[in-house]
Amino acid sequence: MRSPLGRAIGLGSAKEGVEHWWAQRMTAIALVPLSLWFVSAVIGLIGADLETVQNWVSQPLAAILLVLLLIAMFYHVSLGLQVVIEDYVHTELVKLGLVGATRLLCFGFAVAGIFAVLSMALGGSS
């Protein structure tokens, strides 16, 4: 089941496509209830002052769901932007750089968000 061109070039599968595809679907499914919950929660917080917001984040259920949202969301963002970059950027080095930078930024933003949630939920220093 290989084309003549494929045989001549001699490159096989990178054997990592399935994992990417599967993770994109799993995070998508997780994000359906999480994002709907988040939107309804945010609507409930409209007009709230800082203390109300901090108290809301400090509730165990809200804190847990926020952390889950941040993980699923930035994982999904990282996978999605990777596909976009790979579709449009064809210079190997630039592509690698952009995909790598996207990964790192997603990781960084996720950590920042999770830290903020946990500091409000556990510390209460502010």
Add this chain to the structure above:
Amino acid sequence: MSSADRPLSPHLQIYRWQLTSVLSILHRLTGVVLSAGAILLVWWLVAAASGPEAYEGVEDFLGSWIGLVLLLGWSVALFYHLCNGIRHLVWDTGHALDLKSTYVGGWTVIALTAVLTLAAWIAGISRWVS
């Protein structure tokens, strides 16, 4: 004719757009837009954890005209990407891949996006007013 002179396909000036391809492009576009929205969420959380001064900055931004327009855009993008994402998940199971179903599904996604966006903003505005 050298390869550079050949007409591009699709020839955009005379190309008739179809719902299916437009929705596909929109799915990608809203995904990229939502990636930026994710940063706003982190900014909001970090500001709330940092204290009153930082939080005031987020509130001022979100309450401004630019902030509200961005929030409207992000809510449309979120509901569209959510609904169309579910359409994609259905396709992944091998269902609804015929032409008629893709159009029925596409229009359903558009209608649901409008309804959900409207519902969210009506709930939000009535909450703001009260």
